[in-house]
Amino acid sequence: xxxxxxxxxxxxxxxxxxxxxxxxxxxxxxxxxxxxxxxxxxxxxxxxxxxxxxxxxxxxxxxxxxxxxxxxxxxxxxxxxxxxxxxxxxxxxxxxxxxxxxxxxxxxxxxxxxxxxxxxxxxxxxxxxxxxxxxxxxxxxxxxxxxxxxxxxxxxxxxxxxxxxxxxxxxxxxxxxxxxxxxxxxxxxxxxxxxxxxxxxxxxxxxxxxxxxxxxxxxxxxxxxxxxxxxxxxxxxxxxxxxxxxxxxxxxxxxxxxxxxxxxxxxxxxxxxxxxx
Numbered sequence: 082x083x084x085x086x087x088x089x090x091x092x093x094x095x096x097x098x099x100x101x102x103x104x105x106x107x108x109x110x111x112x113x114x115x116x117x118x119x120x121x122x123x124x125x126x127x128x129x130x131x132x133x134x135x136x137x138x139x140x141x142x143x144x145x146x147x148x149x150x151x152x153x154x155x156x157x158x159x160x161x162x163x164x165x166x167x168x169x170x171x172x173x174x175x176x177x178x179x180x181x182x183x184x185x186x187x188x189x190x191x192x193x194x195x196x197x198x199x200x201x202x203x204x205x206x207x208x209x210x211x212x213x214x215x216x217x218x219x220x221x222x223x224x225x226x227x228x229x230x231x232x233x234x235x236x237x238x239x240x241x242x243x244x245x246x247x248x249x250x251x252x253x254x255x256x257x258x259x260x261x262x263x264x265x266x267x268x269x270x271x272x273x274x275x276x277x278x279x280x281x282x283x284x285x286x287x288x289x290x291x292x293x294x295x296x297x298x299x300x301x302x303x304x305x306x307x308x309x310x311x312x313x314x315x316x317x318x319x320x321x322x323x324x325x326x327x328x329x330x331x332x333x334x335x336x337x338x339x340x341x342x343x344x345x346x347x348x349x350x351x352x353x354x355x356x357x358x
Contacts, residue, residue: 091226092223092226092227095219095222095223095226096149096223098219099145099148099149099216099219099220099223100145102212102215102216102219103141103144103145103148103216104141105212106140106141106144106185106188106189106209106212106213106216107137107138107140107141107144107188108137108188109185109188109189109191109192109209110136110137110140110141110184110185110187110188111133111134111136111137111188112133112188112191112192112195113136113184113187113188113191114132114133114134114135114136114137115129115130115133116191117132117133117136118130118132118133118136140181140184140185140188143177143181143184144181144185144216146181147177147178147181147182147220148216148217148219148220149219149220149223149224151174151178151220152220152221152224153224154174155174158170158171158173158174159171182213185213186209186213188209189205189206189209189210189213190206192205192209193205193206193209249277250265252280256276256277256279256280256283257275257276261275261276
């Protein structure tokens with residue numbers, strides 16, 4: 082549920098939704114760009130499509146700035162205008178906003194003009210205006226979410242800490258004594274720390290037992306390997322004494338290859354040591 086009730090995820094969803102809405106409006110601006118390009122580049126038809134794409138991108142970027150990031154620019158422009166006593170800078174700012182909104186309205190109007198039937202034209206205009214209103218409102222909402230007052234974050238942090246305390250109590254309740262449970266019900270949280278310490282101590286003990294068991298298993302494996310190696314050396318030496326040779330395999334053709342491998346292993350310190358050393 083944290084994926085749904087998450088402030089950061091909510092901001093991302095709002096931003097993605099706003100980008101999608103501006104993308105729809107930019108698609109309408111593309112056809113306006115084609116119309117303008119067919120007039121401006123009447124003698125260069127290959128430039129019409131690139132011009133239309135560039136116009137749509139320009140409208141998209143301008144709309145994103147106007148509806149989402151303009152709140153920050155508004156504060157800067159107003160502060161600069163107040164400092165310099167030049168209020169027309171605020172007018173320039175609003176001029177840009179109106180121009181961008183006009184370009185998006187032009188896209189809506191152009192698509193409505195090419196729609197057949199009055200009813201369909203009204204539907205296209207109505208949907209376009211709704212999308213434009215949504216993008217404008219989303220920009221304001223996103224600005225308010227990102228710049229929420231400090232006390233909102235404080236209250237949210239207190240609530241999250243309270244949930245963590247309750248989750249710890251649920252996890253550690255079996256480690257709490259009856260007296261500590263009574264205190265917790267009355268609002269005394271002192272027993273929760275002691276229960277947490279008991280749980281961590283038990284987990285640490287379990288980890289140490291697992292580590293000790295693993296080390297014991299490795300020691301038994303080494304001991305078994307050493308025992309097998311010692312048994313092999315004893316059998317080898319006993320066979321040599323019975324046959325009267327230091328290396329009995331050297332007297333049997335079918336064992337000469339094995340004897341050679343054994344001597345090579347001994348020289349590398351990997352095989353059984355000579356019983357006389």
